[in-house]
Amino acid sequence: MAKEIPVYDAESIETKWQSVWECEDTFKAREDSGRPKKYVLEMFPYPSGDLHMGHARNYTIGDAMARQARMRGFEVLHPMGFDAFGLPAENAAIKHNTQAGKWTYANMDQAVRTMKRMGFSYDYDRLVRTCDPEYYKWGQWAFLKMWEKGLAYRATSPVNWCPSCNTVLANEQVVDGKCWRCGTVPEKRELSQWYLRITDYAQELLDDLDTLDGWPENVKAQQRNWIGRSEGAEIDFALADEDGKAPTDKLITVFTTRPDTLYGTTFFLLPPESPLAAELVEGTEYEQAVAELKKSVEQVSSVDRQGSEREKHGVFTGRYVINPLTQKPLPIWVADYILLDYGTGAVMGVPSGDQRDFEFARKYGLDIPPIIAQKDDPLYEQLKDTKETVVTNVDWDHAMDAEGYLIQSGPFTGMRGGKHSEAVDAIIEYLAERGIGRKTVQFRLRDWLISRQRYWGNPIPMIHCDCCGDVPVPYEDLPVTLPEDLDLGAGETLAEYAPFYETTCPKCGKPAKRITDTMDTFTCSSWYFLRYCDPHNDELPFSKESVDRWMGVDNYIGGIEHAILHLLYSRFWTKVMRDLGMIDLDEPFTNLLCQGMVKDANGDTMSKSKGNVVPPSSVIEPYGADTMRLAILFIAPSEKDFNWDEEVVAGANRFIKRAWRTVWGLANSGSVDATLDVSKLDAAGKELYRRIHELGLRCTNDFDRSQFNTAISAVMELVNDASAYLNKVGENERDAALCFGVARSIVAMLSPIIPHWGEELYHEALGLKGSAYDEPWPTFDAESAKASTVQIAVQVLGKVRGRIDVAADAPREELEAAAKVAVAKHLAGKTVRKVIVVPGRLVNIVAN
RNA sequence: GGGGGCGUGGCGGAAUUGGCAGACGCAGGAGACUUAAAAUCUCUCGCCGCAAGGCGUGCGGGUUCGAGUCCCGCCGCCCCUACCA
Numbered sequence: 007m008a009k010e011i012p013v014y015d016a017e018s019i020e021t022k023w024q025s026v027w028e029c030e031d032t033f034k035a036r037e038d039s040g041r042p043k044k045y046v047l048e049m050f051p052y053p054s055g056d057l058h059m060g061h062a063r064n065y066t067i068g069d070a071m072a073r074q075a076r077m078r079g080f081e082v083l084h085p086m087g088f089d090a091f092g093l094p095a096e097n098a099a100i101k102h103n104t105q106a107g108k109w110t111y112a113n114m115d116q117a118v119r120t121m122k123r124m125g126f127s128y129d130y131d132r133l134v135r136t137c138d139p140e141y142y143k144w145g146q147w148a149f150l151k152m153w154e155k156g157l158a159y160r161a162t163s164p165v166n167w168c169p170s171c172n173t174v175l176a177n178e179q180v181v182d183g184k185c186w187r188c189g190t191v192p193e194k195r196e197l198s199q200w201y202l203r204i205t206d207y208a209q210e211l212l213d214d215l216d217t218l219d220g221w222p223e224n225v226k227a228q229q230r231n232w233i234g235r236s237e238g239a240e241i242d243f244a245l246a247d248e249d250g251k252a253p254t255d256k257l258i259t260v261f262t263t264r265p266d267t268l269y270g271t272t273f274f275l276l277p278p279e280s281p282l283a284a285e286l287v288e289g290t291e292y293e294q295a296v297a298e299l300k301k302s303v304e305q306v307s308s309v310d311r312q313g314s315e316r317e318k319h320g321v322f323t324g325r326y327v328i329n330p331l332t333q334k335p336l337p338i339w340v341a342d343y344i345l346l347d348y349g350t351g352a353v354m355g356v357p358s359g360d361q362r363d364f365e366f367a368r369k370y371g372l373d374i375p376p377i378i379a380q381k382d383d384p385l386y387e388q389l390k391d392t393k394e395t396v397v398t399n400v401d402w403d404h405a406m407d408a409e410g411y412l413i414q415s416g417p418f419t420g421m422r423g424g425k426h427s428e429a430v431d432a433i434i435e436y437l438a439e440r441g442i443g444r445k446t447v448q449f450r451l452r453d454w455l456i457s458r459q460r461y462w463g464n465p466i467p468m469i470h471c472d473c474c475g476d477v478p479v480p481y482e483d484l485p486v487t488l489p490e491d492l493d494l495g496a497g498e499t500l501a502e503y504a505p506f507y508e509t510t511c512p513k514c515g516k517p518a519k520r521i522t523d524t525m526d527t528f529t530c531s532s533w534y535f536l537r538y539c540d541p542h543n544d545e546l547p548f549s550k551e552s553v554d555r556w557m558g559v560d561n562y563i564g565g566i567e568h569a570i571l572h573l574l575y576s577r578f579w580t581k582v583m584r585d586l587g588m589i590d591l592d593e594p595f596t597n598l599l600c601q602g603m604v605k606d607a608n609g610d611t612m613s614k615s616k617g618n619v620v621p622p623s624s625v626i627e628p629y630g631a632d633t634m635r636l637a638i639l640f641i642a643p644s645e646k647d648f649n650w651d652e653e654v655v656a657g658a659n660r661f662i663k664r665a666w667r668t669v670w671g672l673a674n675s676g677s678v679d680a681t682l683d684v685s686k687l688d689a690a691g692k693e694l695y696r697r698i699h700e701l702g703l704r705c706t707n708d709f710d711r712s713q714f715n716t717a718i719s720a721v722m723e724l725v726n727d728a729s730a731y732l733n734k735v736g737e738n739e740r741d742a743a744l745c746f747g748v749a750r751s752i753v754a755m756l757s758p759i760i761p762h763w764g765e766e767l768y769h770e771a772l773g774l775k776g777s778a779y780d781e782p783w784p785t786f787d788a789e790s791a792k793a794s795t796v797q798i799a800v801q802v803l804g805k806v807r808g809r810i811d812v813a814a815d816a817p818r819e820e821l822e823a824a825a826k827v828a829v830a831k832h833l834a835g836k837t838v839r840k841v842i843v844v845p846g847r848l849v850n851i852v853a854n
Numbered sequence: 855g856g857g858g859g860c861g862u863g864g865c866g867g868a869a870u871u872g873g874c875a876g877a878c879g880c881a882g883g884a885g886a887c888u889u890a891a892a893a894u895c896u897c898u899c900g901c902c903g904c905a906a907g908g909c910g911u912g913c914g915g916g917u918u919c920g921a922g923u924c925c926c927g928c929c930g931c932c933c934c935u936a937c938c939a
Contacts, residue, residue, distance in 0.1 A: 224858045228934055231857060236938075262939060275939085316937075343937040353939050361855080362937055450938055569934080640879075641866060647932095653880055654866075661879085664894090707870075716868065719878035726878090733895085799874035804920045806874055842919050847873050852919050 011670040012770070014663050016630025020762040024122055032777055033072075033127040035083040037555065044080035045556050046072040047535055049564030049572070050087045050134075053113035054094045057120045059604040059612065059650065060565065062622045066635045067601055067644050067714070068563045069126045073758035074709050075560075076127075077783040083556045084127055085538040087134030088114050091142075092527045093171060093187060096462040096494060103495040106462040110137060120622065124631045125761050127779075132541045136464075136530035141537065143485035144547035145529055146467040148579070150478050151586055153468075157203045160476060164279065164346070165199055165455060166192035174199060176455045176526060179571070194279075194304060200457040200466055200523060204578045208233055208449040211577055220597030222645070225569045232570050234450025238263035239434045240350065241443040243274065243327035243336070250326035250335050258282070258327055261349030261448055264359060265437070266429035269395070269415040270377035272367065273355040274327045274336045275320075277344040278303045280351060286325045286338065295321040296340050303342045318343045318366045330442045331416060332395075341366060349448055357405065364405035373398045378410040378423045389413035390420060454575065456526045461492060461500050463524025471511035471518035480512050486520070500524070531572055532579035535559055535594060546588075553589045558596045561712075563644075566600040573598075599712055602647035604638075609649050620650050632760035633659040639714035639759055661722060662763060665756065668729045669749045673771040675737060676746030683743075684790075691741050694731045696793060697724060698751055702786035705755050714759065721755045728752065746772070751784045800825040801850040802832045810849075818843050825849035 027033060048068035051061055065086075072084035090110050099106040114135060121128065134141055152158040166175040170190035174197060179186045204211075212233045215226045241260050244253035258274075276283040278300040287293045299321050320341035327336050336354075343362055344353055357367035357374040367374050375395045379386035389397060395414045409424030417436075421429040437443025457466060465486040467479040479486055489506050492498045500506055500522040511518035533547070540552035564572075573595070580594040605611055606618040613619065625634040637658035642648035684695055701724045708717035728748050732740070750772060757764030757778045768778040793814055798821070800808040808828035812821060822841050826833065833853050840852040 222858095224934075227858050231935060234935095234938065238939085260939080264939080318937080341937095343939095345938065348938045356939090360939070362939080448938080566933080643867080646867095648866075651866075651880080657880055660893095667894095711870080715866090716878080719868075722878055797874085801874085801920075804873095804918095809874075840919060842873090844873055844920095848920090850873080850919055 011667055011674075014666045014763075016632060016762070019766045020123075020125065020631050023762045023765045024125060026765075027125075027127070028122070028130075030777075032779065033082075033084065033129055034131060035085070035129045035556075036081055037552075039081045041079055041081040043083065043556055044072075044075040044561075045083045045559045046075060046561045047083075047085070047538075047559045047563070049562070049568060050089050050531070050534060051117060052089045052092060052094070053110055053117055055113055056116050057622060059620055059622060062124065062634065063604055063638050064563055064565070064601055065121065065124065065126050066638050067599065067712070068561070069124075069761075070635075070639060070709075070714055070758045071561050071563075071712065072127055073761060073779060074783065076779045077754065077758065077781060079782065083132075083538065084129060085132040085134070085541075086121065086126070086128040086130070087132075087534055087538070088117070088136065089527060089531050089534075090114065090135045090137035091463045091524075091530055093173075093460060093462065096460060099462075099494045100497075105490060106494065107137065107490060110462075123626060124622070124635070127761070132538050134534055134537050134541055136527070136534065137462075137488075139485045139487055140544065141534075142464040142488075142530065144537070145464045145525065145533075146479070146484050146486060147481065147547060148533070148582075149525065149529075150467055150481065150484075152202060152582060153478055155586070157206065157582060158200065159203065160198060160200050162196060162198045164194045165197050167195040167197070168192045171460075173458045173460050174455060176528075199455055200468075200521075200525075201453040201455055202529075202578075204454045204575075205449060205451055207578050207581055208235070208451045209447075210581060211451075211574065214577070214593055218593060218595075218598075221595075222598060222600055225566070225573065225598060225600060228569045229574055232451065232574065234448075236263050236448045236450075238446065238448065239265040239430075239437065239443050240446045241265060241268065241330065241354065241437060243330060243354070246326040246328050246335050248325070250337075253328045258352050259350045260352045260354045261446065262354060263425065264356065264430070265433045265443065266412065266415075266418070266421075266423040266427060267356040267359040267377055268329070268331055268354070268433060269412070269418070270356045270358050270375055271329055271336060271354045272357060272373045272375065273363075274338045275341045275344045275353040275355050275366075276323075276338060277346040277351055278340055278342055279346045280340065280344075282352075283323060283338075283340045286323050290324055292322065292324045296323065299340055299342060316343075318362065318369065320366060320370060330437070330440075337372075339366075339370070347452065348450065358400060358402075359405055359407055361405040361407065364402075374400050374402075375414060376400050376406070377412060377415055378406055378408075379413050380408070380410040383410070385413065386411060393417070393419045454526075454578075456529055457523035458526055459499070459501070459522075460524055461488075461494060463527060464488075464530060465500075466521045466523050466525055468521040469509055469511060469518050470521060471514060471516060473516060474511055474513045474518075476521075477511055477513050477518070483512075488524075528571060528575050529579075532575040533583070535562075535576070536580075536583070536589070548588075550589055553591065557589070557591055558594055561597050561599065562595040563599045563601060565603075569600065599644060601644050602642065605647055605649050607649055607651060612650075625655055629655060629659045630762075632763045633662055636662060636718065636760050640718045641715070643715055644712060661725075662760060664729070665721075665725045665752065666763065666767070668725050668732065669752055669767050670771050671732045672728055672745040672749035672752075673767075673773075675732070675740040675742065676744075676749055677742040678746055678773065680741075680743035680746065682741070682747060687741055687744060688735070688739065690731055690735050691744050694727055694748060695744060696791060697727050698748055699786045699788075699791035701727075702751060702755065702784060703788065703791055706783070706786060709758070717755075718759065721752060724748070724752060724755075750781075753778065754781055754784050757781075796846055798846065799848040800828045801848055802829055802853060804850060807832045814846060816845075818845070821845070821849055825851060 046068055048064050072082050075082045095106040095110045098109045149158055166180050168175055168185040168190050170188045175192055184191050212235055242257040245256040247254050287296045320339045323338045325338045329336055355363045357363040358376050375398045376385055392414050393416050412418050412421050412423040412429055418429050423429040434445050467486045469477045471477050492503055507520045507522050509518055509520045536548045539556040540548040576594055583589050584591055637655045641654045701720045705717045705720040753764050753767045764778045768774050795811055796814050797809050797811050799806045810824045810828045821843050836853040838853045842850040
């Protein structure tokens, strides 16, 4: 007898299943199940408070993937953790006069409660918190390994110092010329800092992007740009004597991607910070002007430089270099558009071929001799055979950087010039033969500055001894534990906290001072995905065996804001671990999905300061976690931004209730014991049976593509069809096997998305035992999805003029004949020239 | 300036390899049930037109029997990056 359909009560269902999953360890990743593995990972959060909508979206996507993978027969590793070190904890501790650790652990506890309330299927036994000594110990271990291999080093150089955060920033952390965290414009300071030699891996980090087929194109493009490989040449210019005529022994080398323009060089450039420039002008009449320019640059860099077209400034140094090909002296200028830390920090000025040099030459009255011309340019006719520079100036308003033919360029005159042209190779070869230049490659990527002058981070495990220099902390003394009783509220820092820094030299035993810098938090997040494979290992950061078992990450999901920093550092760290023999893995993340942002109803980003934040609890409380999950996945494709819309949430809740009633209705007419005989189904039953297969295939394929919005719409159609079947077919005429099968498929396909709903119906409506996640994903086949008759379009000259219902396997001739009848009106008086038949789709008649 | 992406109803969005544009949902309209409302159910819903029909995927060309999809040229928007020599 049919059971009464219970009311859908999200809250009681959700709490019930959350505790069952927890008690039964349903989502524990097992090492020995014998199933193929799948590693589904969402970027772990920074615990700055409770979770927000962006987190909810990120983890809902991952959870749907993880749960479905389980049903597809995979042993799934789906862990979670916290990126727990960082400045906000420290600032909160100062503000609220508490401990950074206390604040952080309280936030992590709250976040875990919310994750559980959302029903995320994490293996909580593997929870990793980067501020736990058991975790950060291994970050220190890795640092020491890198130190031994020469990949970690200390150097003094001008660095970005954020005066608000009181710490240095990595190049990557200066965003739009401002601190990525607080927006303050950093100052340049000369400081002794710790670096990781990521530039050693620049080429491999670039090359291996081509192997990442599962990554979005834009992320790979961003990384390529960031690594910034340029091919070109180094060219040596001899410094001229004080009269500016004869070359001296001193060489100054430039890097250029356009050696083909060497004959057009009319001046030579050094950056304002250049020590060489300061040396050249020391004690001369030019000294003061150079010093002033340097000073003004320091100020300019602290001014908002959003407007890109800044006017260029320069001063002459009074000295010259000799062009190695023409032997002509070139005046050395100091210019504010030259960067100290790119290339060799010296540039040859080619005003006719480079827009920046062009503007500079115009401003300071320097010559602009043309060296490249296209064939239709009058200059080409005039100068195509001229090897000497006879035209020393042009009347252009722009530099000419397009390809063309070299003019006024000595023996190379007449060759094709431009980027990657024959003249480039020819001139490099010519220079190389004479030992005054060589082919070379430059990267924009800089070494990774990891030291931070902050408390709440992983201490750099080094000791400075006045006798022995920088000495690593012995491995057996790890971890260097972060002291907990600093008085941050009173402004105390690690550098001032004697119990921490006072120590003895591990080498000579004399009193020595511990390094009080901590590591950039990005070091903590560069390998947490490896730790999840073996989270309780106290001998090593992870065993090779466990990493072999679970890595690489099959699906990595997170925000696009990590396209450069986190993803590049993690790739680097993985390669370093490989080269240390720890793992056999070139790349950590096989497939990457960058989810879009959740904005408010007006399309503005949500932020506390704007007061437009929609907290997840505001949806969970009235509707439940399942409604929230469905709404998030259905509203837009995962990669796209979406605007929060209360109506969509209400609609999602409506669908869940409707599907609930439909599944119950089917289950009441169905039986688990009945066997399906398709041939005995009536017409309505046959069509419903066909639709399960058609829609099931679509849904499965959409899951494979991570297209959850369309996967859901396929199930919506199935629910609509099933509900129509129940309305149309009397209770006694329904097929019990069909009803049960449809209900079971609907429950299975929605379980990854609305899991509590799924488990409840799996047990209560379908009466099945175990977990919905022990249920294999249903199989669907294309044969059963085929319709016996189909409606196809009939076109005349590509325009739809009619439709015909035909047997799905009707022969060509039959289709053609039926089509001609259907559109006879449009064929009247015309001659049929050609008929295109696409079976199952359309017939197109070409007639005129 | 360089790189990546996008442009489809009132809205979110479908259309997997060139094959019936607008699936699914939201909002809207009509009806049923109800004293009424909510909820639910049924129908309707690109634009113009009473209709027949015409027009429709940012704009202009092209390839093709056939283009949202491919090619060329524009326009607009978004993201990343930027005196990188």
